[in-house]
Amino acid sequence: MSKSMMINCDEATSICDKNQYGEASFLEKMKLRFHLFMCKHCKKYVKHNKTMSIVFKNHAEICKKESACLSYKEKKVLKEELLEAVE
Amino acid sequence: MDQVLKKHTLDPNTWIDKYADYLFNYAIVRVNNSDIAKDLVQETFFAGLKSAKNFEGKATERTWLVAILKRKVIDHYRKINSKKGKAEVRMSFYEDGENEGSWIEERVPQSWDNESEKIIENEELKMTLERCIGYLPGKYAMVFRMKTIQEFETEEICKELNITASNLWVIIHRARTQLRKCMEENWFNK
Numbered sequence: 001m002s003k004s005m006m007i008n009c010d011e012a013t014s015i016c017d018k019n020q021y022g023e024a025s026f027l028e029k030m031k032l033r034f035h036l037f038m039c040k041h042c043k044k045y046v047k048h049n050k051t052m053s054i055v056f057k058n059h060a061e062i063c064k065k066e067s068a069c070l071s072y073k074e075k076k077v078l079k080e081e082l083l084e085a086v087e
Numbered sequence: 088m089d090q091v092l093k094k095h096t097l098d099p100n101t102w103i104d105k106y107a108d109y110l111f112n113y114a115i116v117r118v119n120n121s122d123i124a125k126d127l128v129q130e131t132f133f134a135g136l137k138s139a140k141n142f143e144g145k146a147t148e149r150t151w152l153v154a155i156l157k158r159k160v161i162d163h164y165r166k167i168n169s170k171k172g173k174a175e176v177r178m179s180f181y182e183d184g185e186n187e188g189s190w191i192e193e194r195v196p197q198s199w200d201n202e203s204e205k206i207i208e209n210e211e212l213k214m215t216l217e218r219c220i221g222y223l224p225g226k227y228a229m230v231f232r233m234k235t236i237q238e239f240e241t242e243e244i245c246k247e248l249n250i251t252a253s254n255l256w257v258i259i260h261r262a263r264t265q266l267r268k269c270m271e272e273n274w275f276n277k
Contacts, residue, residue: 048271062208078103086099
């Protein structure tokens with residue numbers, strides 16, 4: 001195995017993070033896999049990261065459902081203030 | 088073609104109706120707080136009014152207002168970052184020496200029990216997660232939120248914040264490592 005396949009935990013978990021968005025390259029994924037053979041801490045990180053991604057995904061769904069709009073009243077106040085400033 | 092006809096003009100009287108929701112959405116996605124977002128939108132309209140004489144008509148009214156708001160958002164993060172002072176990212180790996188890149192002992196991932204039960208959506212989980220995101224420095228929180236919660240493309244975020252893709256991944260990595268630790272302590276192994 002060439003030396004460039006050897007990565008440290010910081011790099012391994014970075015690749016794992018990138019992979020959560022499907023943006024890690026093939027080579028990166030190989031390096032990560034290789035690292036996981038010998039590192040139980042990072043193995044745990046990978047497992048947790050998958051769980052975290054589910055939590056984030058659920059959170060994203062909730063955020064999308066909450067419509068972000070200003071109320072009619074808020075707009076009215078804003079309008080009055082703006083018109084005042086125009087005059 | 089007549090240049091004058093193609094020029095865009097400003098009409099502040101219609102701004103609220105036309106752009107308030109759009110700008111508010113833009114702001115809330117980036118700061119995740121409706122009061123702050125509202126203030127930023129308001130400031131944007133006023134700043135727009137103030138500098139209306141500088142409007143050259145090259146961009147549309149909306150693009151022009153968004154550009155102002157974008158600066159306001161960045162200023163906002165700059166302000167809270169300087170207020171928080173040393174609320175820096177907590178490193179999980181040794182940064183130098185012979186252990187460079189290895190886990191710092193007290194930040195090593197611990198085993199989580201009943202994981203599957205603990206990821207069921209509920210109000211408490213949502214609040215814990217928001218609190219953990221809140222512990223991140225402003226820029227980290229913004230990048231993390233845009234990428235993960237709002238699901239923006241990497242390129243889009245880089246362009247908007249003027250950072251490289253590798254900058255972005257470093258930020259995401261640090262944010263996620265810190266969030267994992269925070270959720271471990273406050274949720275999974277509480």
